[in-house]
Amino acid sequence: MAHPPRIQAVAFDAFGTLFDVYSVGLLAEQLYPGKGAALAELWRNKQIEYSFIRSLSGRYKPFWEITQDGLRFAAARLGLELDAHRCTQLMNQYACLSPFPENLGALRSLKAAGVPTAILSNGTPDMLAVAVKSAGMGGLFDHVLSVDAVHQYKTAPAAYGLGPAAFGCPAERILFVTSNCWDAAGASWYGYTTFWINRAGQPREELDFTPSATGQTMDEVVDFITRSRHK
Amino acid sequence: MAHPPRIQAVAFDAFGTLFDVYSVGLLAEQLYPGKGAALAELWRNKQIEYSFIRSLSGRYKPFWEITQDGLRFAAARLGLELDAHRCTQLMNQYACLSPFPENLGALRSLKAAGVPTAILSNGTPDMLAVAVKSAGMGGLFDHVLSVDAVHQYKTAPAAYGLGPAAFGCPAERILFVTSNCWDAAGASWYGYTTFWINRAGQPREELDFTPSATGQTMDEVVDFITRSRHK
Incomplete structure (x- = not known):
């Protein structure tokens, strides 16, 4: 996207994105x-x-x-x-999955910069609580959102709707970050600004969409947000 | 299922079930x-x-x-x-896929027995018309139903709803025949009596359902229907 909207908050997918399976x-x-x-x-x-x-x-x-x-x-x-x-x-x-190596530092940078953050995951609240604690990420998220609240998995719109509801801002002002390309497609269709972390250099899914940005690590997500907020 | 309902009609999945991919x-x-x-x-x-x-x-x-x-x-x-x-x-x-070897004979048996038949497929009407003709199955189906009519793919209930609407009878009186176990799950959940043709001896998908019947070839489908109609 040439001119992404100013990002007000960030929502992360959990499994495969924050936590290394x-x-x-x-x-x-x-x-x-x-x-x-x-x-x-x-x-x-x-x-x-x-x-x-x-x-x-x-x-x-x-x-x-x-x-x-x-x-x-x-x-x-x-x-x-x-x-x-x-x-x-x-x-x-x-x-009890490990976080990817750079993730903790990236999340702390966002916290220090005052960027509101959330997890938006298919995982149950219990799974997410254990995973966050196990990965040493306690206190780094403003919201831990589980699709269990709506009983519909991504890519159902009701699942993605949890993000704007929690942050109280439009989806396009939220950066949805995921390593799962299909998840980036669903979030883009819903209206999020999207960042696909393509760690393994995979081809993009043939789903007629383009993520707002693509990178290989979480550090690039921090750069993207920093640039967006200082425009 | 110990006592399946009397079968009034049969709906077949197409790709992988009628046509050999x-x-x-x-x-x-x-x-x-x-x-x-x-x-x-x-x-x-x-x-x-x-x-x-x-x-x-x-x-x-x-x-x-x-x-x-x-x-x-x-x-x-x-x-x-x-x-x-x-x-x-x-x-x-x-x-232009080939039919599985026993399928033509099985469909002709059903036709001779006066059993109403349909295809109920994700394929477009054009794809299904070409596949039916290519496989020599012209004239063997009373209905060729494509989910294109509802713009939703299986396992969405709207897709499975095409069968009862076409036959004018409840789903449980229709035998839904498929080689795709997930399709058998969706059809069973919808209310069909279901037959899973498990040609390759695969384990059943872990989807908390049991097909009404399972077999390895289309000939067993004909036997199941014949028994059901002569109870």
């Missing part, structure tokens, strides 16, 4: 040597697919539960035995 | 040796993912176009050069 793959590889990457990828894909299908059909179920459903399917599909102990280990790992 | 993989392998299976799988996954995302966000775009969008993303993601000629070749292959 890669550590799940490491544990999966320990539990299932040679299959960890495949399990982690299919698990993630199924978790997201189930969120779409359930929202489309009006069959909401909390994200913690569909995360476990996705794990169960992925293990079965790959022929991996998922006993109760391994299931608990993997789910616990998902509950 | 495997031939696309064969062409893909010719064009991109060693990468054909990966391209076909990611293409299919993206096509479906885009249908979910667009329906959730109220951003309908015809299935032919999102099929091409999915192909473009899949090729880019896998680092495969998709020039206009190869794109056309692959899309043309998708337009």
